[in-house]
Amino acid sequence: MHSGRGSSTDDDHGALGSEPIAVVGIAALYPAARSVADYWRLHTDAAGEGDRETGRPAAGTSGTSTTTGTAGPPEAGYGSDSGSGSGSGSGLDDIEVDVARFGIPPAQAASMARMQLLMLEAARQCLDDAGYAQRPLPSERTDVVTGTCFGLDRQYANALRVEGSRYARDLERATAEAETPGPGGAGARAAEEFRSAMLRRLGASPHDRIGEMASTIPARVAAAFKLRGRTLAVESADATSYLGIAHAVDSLRCDLTDAALVLAGQCHEGRSASPVPGPSSGSAALPLSEGVGALLLKRLSSAVRDGDRVYATLVDCTLRQDAHPGVFRHSSSTPRQRETIDASWRRTGAPAASVQYVECAGGGVELLAGTYSGLLEAAPAPVAVGSVRDRLGDTYANAGLAGVSKVALALYHRRLPAQRAAVPGELPVSGTPLRTVVEAEDWQRPAGGGPRRAVVGGASVTGTLCHLVLQEYAQDDDRSQPPEPQRRGARLRWHGTGPEPIAVIGYGGRFADTADADAFWAAMLAGRDHIRPVPDALLDRELYHSPHALSLNRSYAEQGAPMPVPRTPPPGVRIPPGRYEALDAAQRVGLAVADELFARRGMAPGTLTGTGLVAVGSNLGLATERNAHTGRCLDVFEETVRSLGTLEGWSRDEVEPLLKSVRELYGEPGPADRPTMLDGCLASGVAALIANEYGLAAVPVAVEAACASSLAAVDMAVTRLRTGAADYALAGGVELPCNARDMILCSALGLLSHDKITPFDLAADGFTPGDGCALFLLKRLRDARRDGDRVLGLLRGVGASNDAKSLIAPDAAGQSRAMRQAFEQVDFAPAAVDYVEAHGTGTRVGDRVEVAAMAQVYSGPRRAPLEIGSAKSFFGHTFAAAGAAGLLRALLAVGARTLPPNANLRTLNPELELDLIPARVSTGAQPWHTGSGRPRRAGVSSFGTGGINYHLLLEEYTDSHGL
Missing domain, CATH: 3.40.47.10 (Thiolase/Chalcone synthase)
Known part of the structure; x- marks a missing residue:
């Protein structure tokens, strides 16, 4: 080794x-x-x-x-x-x-x-x-x-607004119990006035989800x-x-x-954990001071x-x-x-x-x-x-x-x-x-x-x-x-044909109903989605669900693809119960998937020597920190209650006991400033836990590029490997959006499907949220061969762009620019790619624009139609983990030499100009033949809010990849 x-x-x-x-x-x-x-x-x-x-x-x-x-x-x-x-x-x-x-x-x-x-x-x-x-x-x-x-600040405001609905319900109950005999109804009036007051105080807009990212x-x-x-x-x-x-x-x-x-x-x-350095x-x-520089x-x-x-x-x-x-x-x-x-x-x-x-x-x-x-x-x-x-x-x-x-x-x-x-x-x-x-x-x-x-x-x-x-x-x-040869990256070229391939030597994944990557692939072959009504523990329907209208405080959708969060650390990882409890759910899931990756590879993490990178795509604002902040904002709620006109006739001696009763129903905030609290508040804590608990000399970083976060993390890893600044990298993404807050914010902008996400279907009307995580272990190909690693696939190129237009509307020119950038790094043409794992937003406009972007790059004579599919049809939109889910599906498809199917496709959207490529969307798994003996190749797309576009080219590893 x-x-x-x-x-x-x-x-x-x-x-x-x-x-x-x-x-x-x-x-x-x-x-x-x-x-x-x-x-x-x-x-x-x-x-x-x-x-x-x-x-x-x-x-x-x-x-x-x-x-x-x-x-x-x-x-x-x-x-x-x-x-x-x-x-x-x-x-x-x-x-x-x-x-x-x-x-x-x-x-x-x-x-x-x-x-x-x-x-x-x-x-x-x-x-x-x-x-x-x-x-x-x-x-x-x-x-x-x-x-x-x-x-x-916008994340805190949105979280406080959503949590305010729960406080309003407890206020209604406590007010009704404390109300003196009379006409009645003060509880309902107080709760409604409280919600309106919080909306005014915090501000609310359909664009809040975009504004907070x-x-x-x-x-x-x-x-x-x-x-x-x-x-x-x-x-x-x-x-x-x-x-x-x-x-x-x-x-x-x-x-x-x-x-x-x-x-x-x-x-x-x-008001969450203070990052002031401790004695050690x-x-x-x-x-702590504020500052912005560039x-x-x-x-x-x-x-x-x-x-x-x-x-x-x-x-x-x-x-x-x-x-x-x-x-x-x-x-x-x-x-x-x-x-x-x-x-x-x-x-x-x-x-x-x-x-x-x-x-x-x-x-x-x-x-x-x-x-x-x-x-x-x-x-x-x-x-x-x-x-x-x-x-x-x-x-x-x-x-x-x-x-x-x-x-x-x-x-x-x-x-x-x-x-x-x-x-x-x-x-x-x-x-x-x-x-x-x-x-x-x-x-x-x-x-x-x-x-x-x-x-x-x-x-x-x-x-x-x-x-x-x-x-x-x-x-x-x-x-x-x-010196002139060093000005444009002299060591980038591999045999003069492009940047050195990056070998995938390990992977792990966890999604709804799938405990590991094997179960993930089995679900693909079975052809059935894993989308269902989100449990009440994640979406309190009494408070947060209203199926027939857009709302700033409720979600019209209730479908999702949630997964359970681990309750204990992986075997051999010694994290005290108090600290593990303080970790964010995304951190626990990321740690579990990393453990799967190392176990699947069959080698101890300690065999990874040299300098590494752990880059994990995720939301940079974790739920644990938002919850810690919200838990310390009872005074904001109580100050608002004291100002309610509904309670204008109540004396102080009546209002203060009321607030105490509400507090008993709502619950007291947790202990402040526990030594472990900071750990669960850092988005980079996902990567840092993996590096530190497994003893990897690998720099941890969290990456957010909206729904393209995990491919942005992979791109960062690939670039660092190609500069020689890292000897190995672990990259991917994790997010758990099956929760009331995320569903309410996405619903307010009309992004969610009223039923299930159906990419490329005539009935496509939005996405369905899904929880997920996938991670990949990467090395330069020459190093993987030297070290005797099993090479599972090759990352040949990663292109990225920004539309620099609308933050919401997709743009074919921007997406195709990312695709062309990826092909500038390789020695094969788009016609040599057999399959594209699409972003697959599940909206008629988004699907049409994505196919149009593909047509600008992938159209032309080819041996067989380009196959197109999306993991979202099985596990929903996993947000920051979406690109990692797509890469995992493409990688496993290459390894199995099988083109994966799409779920829930009933009527292909006739607006998709697939014939221009030509391309097709299949509903059943098929053998993956290339016909000419060349390696199997796939493209993986991931596009995010803000006009962010990433496209990755994956190639099968064969013995012909000599050095």
């Missing part, structure tokens, strides 16, 4: 990834800085222009946005402890954003999360700063990657600025922005994109060609995982931190002693500074060290990007920023080769020549260690220019 020696992450990463990445644009929205100029002044003033506690800009700095007009919930403070929700007062509430400026319809504006508004403004500021207000970016090759952590943020940015590249949101706790930057760098170095707009923000608007975090606890990144050769101003170049981005089971906490391992630093400098090709400035951004400040203290003992002069936390506090998901922005500006201005001494114990410099800069000073060129260099490092509570190396760009310095 693979011993780890000679792994790509250690030895030959530079062959592909050596071109520097240019930082050509910056945006900064922080409590004490509302522009790039403000931000730089903030870090060069010894006292600090503004205060991280109050968030007030100092005199002479911009304290307001240049835009006017607001959008958002009708009333602030509907669930947060303060305007910012952090309790620190370090907020961005005063920033106003003109939604009309970004072409947002008024009907959608009120349902937008505040983070959407802030990131739109940051994107505008960043593109203006880069000079792209007057000239266009390469539209079809510009990606948008955003990073946030924890729920968004984290992936709507990059989609909004893409639509506003007509950017048609990859579009996704990521979360990795306090390493979130590092993961966003890393993915952008990977895509640039793989030549998948020409520019990447990376945005990261933190707004603490809920390796960081001093600081108040970077525009390009390959240096492209930036120079296009005449861009280059702030600095990013020459390495190293991520490592210190896997440790148990409650999430920052790494305290100096050896592991040293390994991360050494790997980064080794790939940079420069000695660590060439660093002149160390920026500690995010968690693990003391660990990073302490490790560099030992590393630089022989340095000829003290090395400056600082932390962005001294001015900003802890901006958590945004911290890494804030640090990169600070260092890029310092390199550009050739000045070392000042460090405030008010971060006790964080930067231990006494008796070390490190020093803090009390007053900003000129940044002297290294005595031995060469460019000025700096590092930005941090850590995540999930165990990730991050280390970035930046250096100055000198226009007249030949060393800033990469």
Whole structure:
């Protein structure tokens, strides 16, 4: 088996990834800085222009946005402890954003999360700063990657509104019991008035589902600025922005994109678990602060060609995982931190002693500074060290990007920023080769020549260690220019025919009525769907079901494909009952499917050596965190009750006992701030549990790209493998949308089927929600062959695009663009693909547009009609897991050499122009023949709200795939 020696992450990463990445644009929205100029002044003033506690800009700095007009919930403070929700007062509430400026319809504006508004403004500021207000970016090759952590205000509002119906029922019962003899009916009137009051307080719109999604943020940015590249949101706790930057760098170095707009923000608007670091975090606890920043990144050769101003170049981005089971906490391992630093400098090709400035951004400040203290003992002069936390506090998901922005500006201005001494114990410099800069000073060129260099490092509570190396760009310095063969990803090509194939060497899956992937495939062959009425425990019909009308508080649909959530950890995984109980349902399911994957592979997880990635597509706002927030909002409900006109004649002595009675019926909130609560609130906790509990040195990240989330996660894994930044990856998706909240929000927009989802059928009228999870273990093909792995299939290409039009309506041009991108990476034509696992929305418009998009790419002479199908006809729409379900079905079909059927197809929709391809939709399983001896091939499509499109090409592995 693979011993780890000679792994790509250690030895030959530079062959592909050596071109520097240019930082050509910056945006900064922080409590004490509302522009790039403000931000730089903030870090060069010894006292600090503004205060991280109050968030007030100092005199002479911009304290307001240049835009006017607001959008958002009708009333602030509907669930947060303060305007910012952090309790620190370090907020961005005063920033106003003109939604009309970004072409947002008024009907959608009120349902937008505040983070959407802030990131739109940051994107505008960043593109203006880069000079792209007057000239266009390469539209079809510009990606948008955003990073946030924890729920968004709109998610909290929607959850509170849905939960308010349950409180209203208890209010009605308690009021009826307390009512004095008389006309009666006060209970029903109070409940109805309460519901109306909560709607006014929280705001409600059919667009609430779209407005609350984290992936709507990059989609909004893409639509506003007509950017048609990859579009996704990521979360990795306090390493979130590092993961966003890393993915952008990977895509640039793989030549998948020409520019990447990376945005990261933190707004603490809920009352759920506080992510303030604990004593074992390796960081001093600081108040959580708000902040939004952005970077525009390009390959240096492209930036120079296009005449861009280059702030600095990013020459390495190293991520490592210190896997440790148990409650999430920052790494305290100096050896592991040293390994991360050494790997980064080794790939940079420069000695660590060439660093002149160390920026500690995010968690693990003391660990990073302490490790560099030992590393630089022989340095000829003290090395400056600082932390962005001294001015900003802890901006958590945004911290890494804030640090990169600070260092890029310092390199550009050739000045070392000042460090405030008010971060006790964080930067231990006494008796070390490190020093803090009390007053900003000129940044002297290294005595031995060469460019000025700096590092930005941090850590995540999930165990990730991050280390970035930046250096100055000198226009007249030949060393800033990469060698020509390295400028466009020289190691991408495999035998000169395309990017190296990625081998699937393991898989697992769990869906309704199917405990594993074998049962999933058996269900396909049986030809019967697993859709049925959702149990009352998931959809309380008395409260939440109304079959004949659109409603903001009820679902007209009741069908779904739910699955049970595991009650105990997998065998051999030791998680205490208290912690396991605190985990989110998606985390438990993901852990169980990972266990199936490892068991099916027949090898212990410990045989996976080298550096890995665990990328899981999911909703970035987990139910556990929303529930924790809602449970702490009884005061909001009770405050509303006190204001009801129905109870106007009640005295305080009558109202307070009533509230007590309601509370007894409704239930008290659970214990606050349990040590394990944070674990269940992190979307990246799904991936982190897998990495840490199985001892994998694999960086965890959650990916949201609406319904395309799991294929976006697979794309991230494929890209990281092809750059050599990872030796293996576990990728897929999980979501459990069979619940009242999701069904109500989707019903309000008319997205759900009144009966069952029927893709491609004349009766198609919407989708049916289904719970699901599928995960895949991936390696580069050459590594899988070397390690003796059983190769189950090959991922040959992944294309992605954004429509940059409507957030709701599908677009054939955008979908076909993703398909063409996938074929640009392979050495075969669309006619050589036998089967397409379609997204299959189950709406007449969506199905028609998808077939039209296929016709634009797949039409032409072929040996036999293209087979089309969709797993949704069996298990419903599994949201973030939908692409993973489709990939699992296609992979198993290739392995079984059987074309899978479709369920519930009675009358084919005549509007589908299948003859143009030609294509057909079969209702029975068929043998899969190719006729020419070539490998079986399939396409897998996954399209998401926000105009997000992904298309993957899967190929059968045969002995002819030599190396």
